[in-house]
Amino acid sequence: MRHALEDHLRGSAALARRFGEVFGAGEIAAYLALVHDVGKGTCLWQEGLERAEKAKGRVGVPHKGAGSVLAAQYVGKPFAALVHGHHGGLPDRDRIREELLALAGEAPDAVAAREAVTAVQALVPEIVPPGRLPLPAWLRGLKPGDGPLGVEMLSRMLFSTLVDADYLDTAAHFADQPVHVRPDADVAGLHKRFEERRRSFIADREPGAVDTVREEIYQQVVAAATGAPGMYVLHVPTGGGKTLASMGFALRHAAEHILHRVVVAVPFISITEQNAQVYRQMLDPAEGEHGEPVVLEHHSSADLDGDGTARWARLAAENWDAPVVVTTTVQLFQSLFDRRPSAMRKLHRLAGSVIVLDEVQALPDRLLAPILSALRSLVDHFGATVVFASATQPEFWRMPELEGAARLEMVRNVEELFARLRRVEYAWRLEDGQTWDVLARDIVAEPERQVLAVVNTTVDAARLHRAVTEARAAAGDDDVLVLHLSTRMTAGHRRTVIGEVRERLTLGLPTLVVSTSLIEAGVDLDFPCVYRAMAPAESMQQAAGRCNRDGRRERGRVVIVRPADGGFPKDKAYRAARDATGLHFGPELSDPDDLAALSSYYADRYSAQGSDGRAFGKAIQDLRRDLDFPGVAAEFQMIEEGHTTPAVVLRDCVTAPERDRIEHDIGRLRDGLPCGPVALRRLQPHTAALPRREAEEAVRAGLARPITGDLVEWLGHYDEQRGLDRDQPEDRTQFVV
Incomplete structure (x- = not known):
């Protein structure tokens, strides 16, 4: 079904203008979308289209040159990259220089580009405006070293408006339907609905000892929402009610300042599933009510820009057109520093949004410079507010990227809150010789009969789960259920297991759970006893947050162990974190919820990685200043050992x-x-x-x-306990079949 070029250019431009106006760049966004396909106006491309339709193949004729030349002439040379990369991804600055130089000559591509501009101008005269379009005024006010970073971030956001508009207009045409973009949400109405349902939710819960403190925290956090947009810190102990408090803040803050959406990013898929479920209960239309769902849960990590990926598959990429988005920090930041169209089409949704970074301690040290720099840019220039939420707040304000930025605290007397919500005692068992079999027998022998064991890798989780299952069988205790959690299980499988664990804990049934760290940040479970393999201090404290969570016992028990065969990440930052943990936490030292010790721990952890900033991603910042988008995408990997x-x-x-x-x-x-x-x-x-x-x-x-x-x-075997497991985890070629 033919799509008239004039209609597509103007339709894309209208959408891009709407998206760009949120951050004060509507005119530029509209122009880039208006010219992105001008190159299709040549006779050569149109003939290629006719051949492709008959053969059901590709056109095979480049069409990005004409629009790139127009973008360079009327917006600026750096922004030609956006048109050039609207299918294949953002190029580096040298590539654009070479392309523009070639298009200024008499080569066939240059002649074709000029032919396309002349032909399309007859139909869409506005592709040749009377003069250059003005860039946002804030770019001129940046310090010399920050100017290139400002251009780079603006390029990313404008590229997002372009590719999203292009995809939406194309999809609507071929579906023979109007373009569907949701109207701005009634955030004030959503905040009212959230408050009403939260009160009902609390009334239906069995009251616990910590509920009074949680309500105090909630009221302080929501009161802080009237403050100006900026960078907020939500520092409360585990079990302090961050999930509801952060959303209460975000909705009220958005309503106060006419912001457009809330984006919640968490480190583990298990938390997106749990938080999304809670937020849907609080915000989605009730059964029988009219209206679209409010909450979008997005954690698909599929790469839809690879070679051979069909264009229609790329149209399946999510663009976060929802009032509340729950995603992962990997999805958020990997997209923010990507170069591919389907990954980046959502980025413009961050403008004018409240971005809640839950369990922010999980952000990787080696990427803090670009992450903090980008977040500050979103706040300073794109109308966003950022919330750093964690019980173990890292010392981010020690970083040069946040120098001079206001740290807006959301709660008072944090030390007093930690003292009031102290609910566990730590036991340190760091002796040698603790094999999986030894640990499994200890876990099975625990008198509490409800035990969570958290280890550092998926391989360790599978091994310990097998060992605990065997130890339970040897003990002849058939009443005890042994469960497993890791990302090698499907999302639905994990959700089912977590629901089963929660129900069994409530009923007091004997339950032993072996999990990776996905369970220790934000998953609302309450065990009387938790085993944690030795790990950085923040991980141990987060695991302790699953112990005596609701304060129904005087003290829960957290046992820190050092498995003889346990694995852990090999990167420099993790080693620095482990070494700093050993200096401050352990027998005869502090417990992981000592705030003063945590502050010293972060200082030692950061200094051990060097003071020149390279360990924190300075090299990526240099690539960003050079507008080397492929280089940034290659270097910025949230998961260090590859996706x-x-x-x-x-x-x-x-x-x-x-x-x-x-x-x-x-x-x-x-x-x-x-x-x-x-x-x-x-x-x-x-x-x-x-x-x-x-x-x-x-x-x-x-x-x-x-x-x-x-x-x-x-297509292979899927274990109904451990998911995509292997009989021989150390042999990476032997799958369970």
Whole structure:
């Protein structure tokens, strides 16, 4: 179905203007979208389109040159990169210089570009404006060293408006429907609904000893929402009610300052699932009420920009068009520093938003410079407010990127709050010889009979789970249920297990859970006893937050152990964190919830990594200043050992109708047929994570099959306790089949 070029250019421009106006760059955004496909106006491209339609193939004729020249002439040379990269991704500055130089000559591409401008100008005369378009005034006020960073961030946000507008207009045409962009949410109404449902939620809960303190915290946090937009710190102990308090703040703050949405980013998928469920209960229309869902849960990590990925599959990328978005910090920041269109199309939604970074202590040290710099730019120039939420607040204001930025505290008397919410005692068992079998027998022998054990890797979790299962069988205690949690399980499987754990804990049934660290930040579970493999101080304190969470006992017990065979990340930052932990925490030293010791710990941890900033991502900042978008994307990896690969798993328990829907979605994505983001949303509950190298091995072994991009369909065995497990974890070529 033909799409008239004039209609597409003007339709995309109108959408981009709407998106760019949120951060004061509507005119530039509209112009870049207006000229992005001008190159399709040549006879050569139109002839290629006719051949492609007959052969059902690609046009095969470049079309980005004309729009790149216009963008350079009327906006500025750096912004030609946005038009040049609207399909393949943002290029580096040298590439754009070379392209523009070539397009100024008499080569065939240069002649074609001028031909396209002349032809399209006859239909869309506004592609040649009377003069250069003014850039935002704040760019001129930046310090010399910050100017290039300002141009880089503005480029990212404008690129987002361009590719989102392009995709939306294209999708609407081929679906033969009007473009659907949600109107601005009634945030004040959402805040009112949230408050009403929160009061009902609290009234329905069995009261606990910490509820009074949680309510005090909530009221302080919501009162702080009347303050000016900026960078806020929410520092409360584990179990202090951050999930509700941060949303109460965000909605009231957005209503006070006419902001557009709330984006909540958390470090683990398990928390997105839990938080999204809570927020849906508080904000989505009730059964029988009219209106679209309010809360979008987005943690799909599928790379939809790879070679051979169909354009329609890229249209399935999520663009965060919702009043409340719950995502992961990996999804947020990996997209923010990416160069690919489908990853970046959502970024303009961050402008004029409240961005809540929950469990902010999990941000990687080696990327703090670009992360903090970008967050400050979003606050200073794009109308955002950022909330740093954690029980173990890192010392971010020691970093030069936040020099001079106001630290807006949301609660008073933090030390007093920690003392009032002290609910555990620590026991340190750091002796040698603690094999998985020894630890498993200790866990099974715990008199509490409800124990959580948290380890550092998915391999360790599988090994300890097997050992605990065997120790339970040897003890002949059939009443005890042994459960497992890790990202090798599908999202739906994890959600089911967490629900089962919560129910068993409430009923007082004997339950032993072995988990990776995904459980220790924000997952609302209450064990009388927690075992934690030795880890950085913030991880140990977060694990302790799952112990005696509601204060129903005088003291819970947290046992810190050092497994003889335990693994841990090998990066420099993790080693620095472990070494600093050993200096401040342990027997005869402090416990992990000592605030003064935590402050000293962060100081030692940061200084151990060097003072020149390179350990914190200074090299990435240099690449950003050079407008080297491919270089930034290559260097900025939230998961240091490479991305994980999302694997869709059709478990045996999936119902026949659901199986049909999943297979239908997989088929449309694999064939490159129109499906929109809803297909990926439906696949999220059925998706587990594998290290990329393991996924590649599985594809070669016939145990997985590509769908689109790096998304794969798992064809091998799925263990109903441990997910995508291996009999021999140390042998990376042997899958359980």
